[in-house]
Amino acid sequence: MTLRIQGIVFDKDGVLFDFQKTWGAWAHRMIEALAQGDEALAQTLADALAYDRPTRTFRPESFVIAGPAHEVSRVIADHLPDRNFSEIHEFLVTQAAQTPLAPAVPLRPTLMNLKSRGLRLGVATNDAERAAKAQLASENTLDVFDLVCGFDSGFGAKPDPGMCLAFADATGLASDALVMVGDSTHDMDAGRAAGFTCVAVLTGVATADDLAPHADVVLPDIAALGGWLDTL
Known part of the structure; x- marks a missing residue:
């Protein structure tokens, strides 16, 4: 037929x-900005996203690969109790829009x-x-x-x-x-x-x-x- x-x-x-060349670099910048020098927090955020910081790549099991952007924001917000979801989501969307591709x-x-x-x-x-x-x-x-x-x-x-x-x-x-x-x-x-x-x-x-x-x-x-x- x-x-x-x-x-x-x-x-x-x-x-x-x-994917990895674009979003691996984005994740590195995003994690460093949100952790603000707190090494333990940076690693916690990376682990939550199944992201490998040394290689700046997502592991194959990461939900970020196919999941919706608001789910990424929700997971990150769970580890940043001093910041609200809307603020975090706006930050991530803005960073995504400005990401070198x-x-x-x-x-x-x-x-x-x-x-x-x-x-x-x-x-x-x-x-x-x-x-x-x-x-x-x-x-x-x-x-x-x-x-x-x-x-x-x-x-x-x-x-x-x-x-x-x-x-x-x-x-x-x-x-x-x-x-x-x-x-x-x-x-x-x-x-x-x-x-x-x-x-x-x-x-x-x-x-x-x-x-x-x-x-x-x-x-x-x-x-x-x-x-x-x-x-x-």
Whole structure:
């Protein structure tokens, strides 16, 4: 059977941007700022996030890899009783919006190649919408997307399918003509529940063995999407 793909929804971190290179550095800055020189507190925050300070990387079991941004804020707030949740969450979202990014591939050429095929493009991330849009704008790619959704956009967070379904509604495209591209089982589960074809990429933390049981295909990165589409 030949598939007629008309649109692609991307997760952001670990897909458009290399997860460890981008968010490992963010976590280091964030922990140091919040701990304010308290070494024990810094280590407590790192442990709570399953973050390895010497290598500045998240361990594979870290909930931060696929979890929504407000959950990161909640866990951190649990260890900072003198600061309220709203203050901490605003700090983290602001820091995320200003984080130097490490694109997984040359983003604009890759995305424009897909647009040239007549595809509609979207983003579904468990980050905050404001941070996601700021990051995409900083890489000159925000204009490429028809819809950018975060966990706080009103459609729920992955693995629920709400953001994928919102993209289908916004574009008027049928779910079976759409693809979800992600680096986690949360992404694959969200796409599957929405009726999308599910493509996993290996620019996050999960391995091919982790993702293959949940995906229709596993690719090295989003630059390989064009070749995959040509095989359909």
